[in-house]
Amino acid sequence: MKIDAHQLYLLVGEGMHTFEHLPVPMRNPGAVVIDSRHTPCFRMLSAILCALSVHGTSALAAGPMPNGGQFVAGAGTISSSGAGLNITQSTPRAIIDWRSFSIGNRNSVSVNNSTGATLSRVTGTTPSVIEGRLSATGSFYLLNPQGVLIGANGVVTTGGRFVASTLDVGNDAFMSGGPLTLTGSSDGAVVNLGKINSSGGDVFLISRKLTANGGSILAPNGTVELATGAQVLLKDSASGLQVFVQAGSQGDVVNNGTIRAAQIDLEAADGNVFALAGKRGELRATGTATRDGHVWLVAESGAVHQQALVVATNADGSGGTVDTNANALQLDDARVSAAQWNVRTPEFNADRHNAQTLSTNLTSGTSVTVDATGANGSSGDINMLSTLRWRGDASLTLNASRSVTLSPVTTIANKGAGRLTLRADAIGTDNGGSITNRGTIDWSKSTGVVSALYDMNGTYAPGTIRSNATWLAAPYSGFKTQVTAYQLVNSMEDLSKVSLNLSGIYALGRDLDASRPSTPFEPIGLLSQTGFVGQFDGFGHAIKNLDISLNLEDGLPPTGLFATIGQLGTVRNLEVLDASVADLYGPVGILTGRSDGLISYAFTSGSSNNFGSGAGGLVGINTGVILRSGSSASAGSNGTNGGLAGLNSGTIIQSYATGYVGDGSRSSAGGLVGDNSGLIRQSYSAGQVAALQSNGGLVDSNEGTIQESFAATVFNTYMPPIPGGIAASNTGRIANDVYWDTQKIGQTMGVRTGTAVPNENGLTTAQMSMKASFGPTWSFGKHGTWVIPLGYDHPILQWQLAN
DSSP states (O other), X not given: OOOOHHHHHHHHGGGXXXXXXXXXXOSOTTSOOOOSSOOHHHHHHHHHHHHTOOSXXXXXXXXXXXXXXXXXXXXXEEEEETTEEEEEEOSSEXXXXXXXXXXXXXXXXXXXXXXXXXXXXXXXXXXXXXXXXXXXXXXXXXXXXXXXXXXXXXXXXXXXXXXXXXXXXXXXXXXXXXXXXEEOOOOOEEEEOSEEEESSSOXXXXXXXXXXXXXXXXXXXXXXXXXXXXXXXXXXXXXXXXXXXESSSOOEEEEOSXXXXXXXXXXXXXXXEEEOOOTTOEEEEOOOSSSOOEEEEEEXXXXXXXXXXXXXXXXXXOOOEEEEEEEEEEOXXXXXXXXXXXXXXXXXXXXXXXXXXXXXXXXXXXXXXXXXXXXXXXXXXXXXXXXXXXXXXXXXXXXXXXXXXXXXXXXXXXXXXXXXXXXXXXXXXXXXXXXXXSSEEEOTTBOSOXXXXXXTTSOEXXXXXXXXXXXXXXXXXXXXXXXXXXXXXXXXXXXXXXXXXXXXXXXXXSOEEOSSOSSOOOOBTTTOSSOBOSEEEOTTOEEEXXXXXXXXXXXXXXXXXXXXXXXXXXXXXXXEEEEEEEESSSOEESSEEEESSEEXXXXXXXXXXXXXXXXXXXXXXXXXXXXXXXXXXXXXXXXEEESSEEEESSEEESOEEOSEEOBSTTOEEXXXXXXXXXXXXXXXXXXXXXXSSEEESSEEEESSEEESOEEOOEEOXXXXXXXXXXXXXXXSEEOTTOEEEHHHHTOSOSEEEESOOOGGGEEOHHHHTOGGGXXXXXXXXXXXXXXXXXXXXXXXXXXXXXX
């Protein structure tokens, strides 16, 4: 027989009220009749009834205490005392099989398993109903295929993990202590309407058909994961997800209660996830020292209904991420308080409700990224069908696997410093993805930027765009315009096409591997008189294994990924890794042989070499501006070599080099720059110099200005010359806030010839690791220029940590 309505109410107690917004109409006083609408309440209550079904007897006939327990692995004792049952475990891990495992109101079960783990498996035909208290000093696993219900009065406390599941696991696997694979065919539910508290571990509620929480779950130092699936892998992780679900059950996960933990995961592989806004509906992830505050709501083949307040912060109060990933989304009234909310679905149509939800969360300070994946045969498009406005500095990113379209009635607008990114062909497949604006993009009252990225084979229709006439680019950003449309570079073939339009605007759509090209790669704009005069934004992507080897003697053209970056050219946010760039005589740099333009947030590794005019790890010759960039590449030639630039007559700010510099019998080398006649400020070198002609820790020869910088370079050659701690020669200006490491360079003189610098600016390695050793112009701390991370023996730039 099924439990009738009165018995069900007595069983779940006041926990029933958490679902009162989804009514259960009573049509027959002798049975529970559930509204035929497909609601979470229907799923919850029908699953509880199924879980509590028995053959011929009521679930309440099960004893108020666990019964028939026997150790089948490990060892220990089971004893009872009045209303309490005590389990004492003498081995680190143990398994107990029970005929039934329920705890009546005002009864208790105490498990003393130290910091070990106990698996309690129910082999009988009744579900487990916890209305009393269950406590364990270590981890406790309760496995019952008939279902597990923690009633409104039930309290579970553990020092380690608490796992409740209708799936089973093999004895040997559990006793070995490794990852666990749970499987089963039961339709029983796992439901919490009471209180679960894991002070030192994680909480996992797992079933095949329905897992639900209408009570409270607390795991401040661990994760709380509610999952449904035919097979679930349970692993240990100190920093990320521990439950991995295999599809096949079409089960649902429902939360209408409170969950507070370092990280939270609600996952239904091919069912639905309901994060509902009941009286206590809240998900709050607070992070730890090893875990970022993170919440996942995942229904890859089902729907996510998100109404509850979802909060994610890191342990220090910063950051926090919420991921909502589903085949279908119901986001009405979704409230997210985090640094970042990622919404992932096959296609996304922002009607009035969805647009309002995004607007509300953006205005509250949560940045939003929407990814339309094109999965399950969908279009992969993002269609903005309604107006979306927000205030503040949060950013909106719309990534479509195919195209992004704004309807004629749509306005996207920001008042503040918000950024808008519209990205077509988001997975970089050259599918013709386009950006079409039939409405309005209004950034006239914003200081943020708008980026529109479209496939080279697609189109860009800008529509109506209103920009801010007083807009200025943020320092170091490298932006030239507030609203920028980019053609995507998704392959080495696309990269070669940049030479066909050197004034174009491009973005790297994905990481590129340049190894084994069908044809040798030719530097962009190799024989151009102007060089590259457009904009190239790597968007944080990398070009790997670039191999360029030229033997051109006529004209001595510069050589690098870009032969020359012209005065109007900009390259930003780009890595070129494990590259090999060589030329006979022209200046060589991995990013560019010569730059007269602007480079920001660029990084290179590998090697650059030639036989003539010099080499730099990033740039051969710089007459432009280099901001917040670096190189770990080696640079060598018979000429002048620098870890970042061979020759600099431009400006270098907040940049660094850590590579090996110097080669050839007539070579000279500086850890950062070979010859400097420009400005170097807030920069450093920490690699090796090994030229046979002349060496300087920071620069070889200085005729310009150097400020607030240092050299912690190692001098590495078997023959003279004697290096200068900062420069081999100085006829320019080296400020009093420039330092060098006397022990690493092995030199007590800052300058070997020319204008000297104070000897006290030579610091020991120990002094280099102390903030107090540096002058008053040096700014350390969260918002300063410099920082000395734990374990470092010299400062690095604050932006390096942020990247």
